[in-house]
Amino acid sequence: MKEFLNTTIDLGSIELSLRSILLFFSVLAAAQLVIWTLRLLLRKFLRNANFEEGTRFMVMRLVRTGVYFLVILVALDTAGIDLTVFWAGSAALLVGVGIGLQNFFNDVVSGFVLLFEGGVRVGDELEIDGMMVRVERIDLRSTRVITQFGNLIVIPNGLISGQTVRNFTQGDKATLIQLDVGVAYGSDVEQVKTILLEAANAEDEVVKKSKTTVLFNDFANSCMQFTVYFWIEKPFLQKLISSNIRFRINEAFRTYGITIPFPQQDVHLYRASETAEAEG
Numbered sequence: 001m002k003e004f005l006n007t008t009i010d011l012g013s014i015e016l017s018l019r020s021i022l023l024f025f026s027v028l029a030a031a032q033l034v035i036w037t038l039r040l041l042l043r044k045f046l047r048n049a050n051f052e053e054g055t056r057f058m059v060m061r062l063v064r065t066g067v068y069f070l071v072i073l074v075a076l077d078t079a080g081i082d083l084t085v086f087w088a089g090s091a092a093l094l095v096g097v098g099i100g101l102q103n104f105f106n107d108v109v110s111g112f113v114l115l116f117e118g119g120v121r122v123g124d125e126l127e128i129d130g131m132m133v134r135v136e137r138i139d140l141r142s143t144r145v146i147t148q149f150g151n152l153i154v155i156p157n158g159l160i161s162g163q164t165v166r167n168f169t170q171g172d173k174a175t176l177i178q179l180d181v182g183v184a185y186g187s188d189v190e191q192v193k194t195i196l197l198e199a200a201n202a203e204d205e206v207v208k209k210s211k212t213t214v215l216f217n218d219f220a221n222s223c224m225q226f227t228v229y230f231w232i233e234k235p236f237l238q239k240l241i242s243s244n245i246r247f248r249i250n251e252a253f254r255t256y257g258i259t260i261p262f263p264q265q266d267v268h269l270y271r272a273s274e275t276a277e278a279e280g
Contacts, residue, residue, distance in 0.1 A: 031071035035064065103158065107141045110157035114138055120160060120167065125236050127166035128155070132236060148236060168235035174207045175235045179242055181249060182223030184261040189216060189224065191256060196228040199248035205241045207231040223261045 042063060114120045124135045126145070133145035133153065142154045168175050179200075183192050193214045200212045210231035218225040232241055253260065 027074060028071065031067070031074075035067055035071075038067065039064070103156075104141065107156045107158045110161040111138065111140045111142075113161050114143070114157055119170075120165065121169075124167055124169040127168070127235075128160065128163075132238070134236060148239065173233050174210055174231040175233070175238075176229055176231055177235075177238055177242065179228050179230075179245060180217075181226045181228065182220060182260060183226065183253075184259045185224060187224065187258050188256075192224075192226060192258060195249060195252040195256065195258070196226060199245050199252060200228050200230040202248055203230075203241055203244050205232050205234055205237060206245075207233055222263045 039060065042060060120126065120135060120138070120143070122135050122138060126133050126135065128145075132148050135143060136146055136152070137144040138157075142156050143160055145153050145155060147153060181192075181196060193216075196214045197212055200206055201208065206212065207230075212231075213229045215227050215229070216224065217227050228245075230245075232238060234241075250260075252258075
């Protein structure tokens with residue numbers, strides 16, 4: 001049995017015995033039990049310490065990666081493998097990998113920033129490039145979000161941390177929304193103001209404690225331009241809320257005979273003879 005365990009296997013410049021291979025896998029098996037125990041204890045500690053879900057996930061991922069790295073080093077050393085060979089080869093390898101994976105490392109670093117800085121958290125409702133999304137999960141390299149239409153999108157963390165992102169969840173509970181409306185010249189502006197206020201305040205999702213406001217913005221080319229401002233606490237539903245208010249506005253305009261004009265242009269035609277006489 002002893003001779004069998006001392007049987008060697010040549011792998012180029014590395015010579016391994018069956019004993020060293022058994023020791024290597026024995027250390028890995030023992031380490032796996034330690035990792036499972038450590039994971040349970042750490043998960044319980046983080047949950048009791050009220051860490052956010054994204055932060056808990058990142059801490060668990062870092063601890064697991066670090067422990068596995070140390071375990072492999074210990075297992076290789078226990079097996080009698082000279083680690084200087086690996087260090088010498090890995091240095092050149094890391095340089096090449098680092099150059100080719102610049103975007104990857106940028107996303108990973110951005111993931112650390114998002115999770116530990118707290119600017120974006122799981123469950124937050126964001127506006128990215130004009131698109132409303134809800135954060136479902138923040139991973140080491142990317143963030144998973146759900147759109148208003150229920151589509152799952154995976155966004156690189158570097159894209160989120162590298163641009164201006166509007167966070168509707170953090171800060172004030174209510175979000176200010178604006179809705180533009182144009183009416184024909186000659187309309188009763190006070191009547192228009194009343195209709196806009198009543199239409200916005202009649203929506204259940206509009207915050208009644210905050211004041212709804214109507215501004216007369218401009219005398220445009222084809223219409224008088226108004227904007228109604230109202231507050232909501234569910235920005236993820238802002239398209240539906242705005243649609244409901246537009247339906248009420250349109251119905252009220254029909255009732256009171258207020259028209260919404262379309263762009264129009266006057267064209268004057270002159271006969272050639274009339275033009276010549278005018279010039280003469």
